[in-house]
Amino acid sequence: MTDPAPTRKAGSVGTVTTRHLDLPGPLPLDCGRELRGVRVAYETYGVLAPERDNVVLVCHALSGDAHAAGFAATPPAASTRDGFAAEDRDGGAGKGLGWWDGMIGPGKAFDTDRYFVVATNLLGGCGGTTGPSSLDPETGAPYGPDFPVVTVADMVRAERAFLAALGIERLAAVAGGSLGGMRALEWAIAYPDQVAAIVVIASTHALHPQGVAWNAIAREAIMRDPAWQGGRYQGTGHRPDAGMGVARMVGHITYLSAPALDAKFGRRLQFADDIRHTLTEPEYEVENYLRHQAEAFVRRFDANSYLYISRALTYFDLARQHGGSLAAAFADLTARTLLISFSSDWLYPPAASAEIAEALSALGKPVESHVIDAPYGHDCFLLEEARQTPLIRRFLDRTPTKETA
Numbered sequence: 001m002t003d004p005a006p007t008r009k010a011g012s013v014g015t016v017t018t019r020h021l022d023l024p025g026p027l028p029l030d031c032g033r034e035l036r037g038v039r040v041a042y043e044t045y046g047v048l049a050p051e052r053d054n055v056v057l058v059c060h061a062l063s064g065d066a067h068a069a070g071f072a073a074t075p076p077a078a079s080t081r082d083g084f085a086a087e088d089r090d091g092g093a094g095k096g097l098g099w100w101d102g103m104i105g106p107g108k109a110f111d112t113d114r115y116f117v118v119a120t121n122l123l124g125g126c127g128g129t130t131g132p133s134s135l136d137p138e139t140g141a142p143y144g145p146d147f148p149v150v151t152v153a154d155m156v157r158a159e160r161a162f163l164a165a166l167g168i169e170r171l172a173a174v175a176g177g178s179l180g181g182m183r184a185l186e187w188a189i190a191y192p193d194q195v196a197a198i199v200v201i202a203s204t205h206a207l208h209p210q211g212v213a214w215n216a217i218a219r220e221a222i223m224r225d226p227a228w229q230g231g232r233y234q235g236t237g238h239r240p241d242a243g244m245g246v247a248r249m250v251g252h253i254t255y256l257s258a259p260a261l262d263a264k265f266g267r268r269l270q271f272a273d274d275i276r277h278t279l280t281e282p283e284y285e286v287e288n289y290l291r292h293q294a295e296a297f298v299r300r301f302d303a304n305s306y307l308y309i310s311r312a313l314t315y316f317d318l319a320r321q322h323g324g325s326l327a328a329a330f331a332d333l334t335a336r337t338l339l340i341s342f343s344s345d346w347l348y349p350p351a352a353s354a355e356i357a358e359a360l361s362a363l364g365k366p367v368e369s370h371v372i373d374a375p376y377g378h379d380c381f382l383l384e385e386a387r388q389t390p391l392i393r394r395f396l397d398r399t400p401t402k403e404t405a
Contacts, residue, residue, distance in 0.1 A: 013045040013105045013112055016070035016098070020128060023161050027123075033148040037137045040162045041066045041121040041128025045104055046112030048168075055168050056115045057159065058100060059176030059183040062251075062309050063301055065127030068119035069104035071096060102385035109385070109392040115172060122183070123158040124150045124309050126302035133234060133302045145231030150308060152179070152316045156186045160194075173396060174335075175199035177381035178348060179309070182316050185356075188335040189318070197336040199392055202345055202381035204352035205326060206317040211347050214254050215310045218247035222303050231304055244303045245294030252293050257344040257377035261286060326359035333360070338395040339369040340388055342380035368395065 023038040043066045048055070058068055098119075103109040110117050121127035124147070132147035163171075174184040174195055181203025188198045207215070222228055225243025233239050253261075265286040269275070275283055282288040322329035339357055341350040350371045360367040372387050374380045381388075 013070040017073040029154045030151045038130045045117040048116040056117045056173045058119045059180030061178035066121040067098045068100045069098040109389040123155045126305040132304035142234040173197040177201040192332045192334045195335045199338045201340045202348045212314045218250045221246035240303045241298040244298045248294045248297040249290045254347045255378040260376045337367040343373045345378045347378045
């Protein structure tokens with residue numbers, strides 16, 4: 001909930017506390033199992049209209065959480081129920097600014113003077129929503145590898161149940177980048193009468209084989225770490241930090257482009273004017289940077305959550321899920337669609353967005369697609385906020401609510 005304190009800065013939603021809601025009933029899953037006692041971590045920004053028709057759901061990427069905007073307040077004790085210190089969670093250094101703060105707030109892309117913006121931590125995460133590090137109500141112990149394998153559709157199903165518990169039946173928009181964009185697409189397909197618009201940024205209808213391969217390497221790095229212990233490391237005092245660090249290094253490189261790495265680091269040495277003839281210590285700036293990224297990530301993210309979310313990401317394939325055809329997947333979709341991609345993103349390339357746009361256009365569905373020329377790779381969706389903002393604002397201005405219809 002947003003705190004309208006006088007310390008609020010211009011364009012900021014102010015200080016925000018992550019809250020938690022327990023779903024009232026069991027959650028059915030694609031694997032045939034169901035989860036009971038599901039807890040969802042969430043934040044909200046702005047004011048809910050009396051008609052409840054101004055809600056925008058924003059969906060985070062693989063390693064994100066519910067802290068999407070504003071300055072994080074000290075989380076309540078409930079947020080440490082999964083065994084991680086609050087300051088170790090995702091959402092900015094020291095849980096400071098939210099991961100999409102440049103996009104959410106008064107006058108920003110998702111204008112909180114107009115919209116009631118909701119952000120949740122996804123099912124299977126480690127940011128307060130039920131995941132493998134949560135306690136299994138049947139055993140009282142962490143789920144670990146006994147947590148069911150979940151899909152993007154399961155994550156969306158959990159979000160739908162969460163919003164229903166809040167009394168929200170229809171969304172003005174669902175927006176997200178990367179895995180968040182996949183969830184936006186799934187929302188529009190699964191609940192076509194409940195979503196007016198979707199904003200899909202740096203995303204795809206199915207991860208291409210190279211992306212699947214890189215995710216497989218990252219998961220193998222975790223599972224081959226002896227400290228993973230078959231996924232039952234909780235409470236042992238040993239976590240698979242080495243494997244998790246390598247997984248983060250691999251993932252982080254896929255988010256960057258070759259020109260971005262060259263511009264940022266080149267072949268500059270980190271600690272000396274010449275090579276030191278060492279195998280174990282980083283020599284180059286890029287090596288030291290990756291090691292730093294790994295060390296920071298293992299302090300704030302659960303390895304099992306990484307495995308589960310990564311697997312859900314690779315399973316996502318709209319054509320396969322709908323009889324082998326994007327046309328079939330989009331047949332009942334009614335939401336207006338905005339697609340934004342980036343020229344240097346090789347992990348979620350513009351071609352994927354073009355395929356979505358072509359399929360929607362062939363069906364006569366309202367869609368617009370933009371490719372932003374930027375050099376930073378997949379990370380552009382977090383770095384190029386200023387260039388995305390006018391595209392999103394214009395698009396949402398053409399999406400009527402009851403107030404503007």
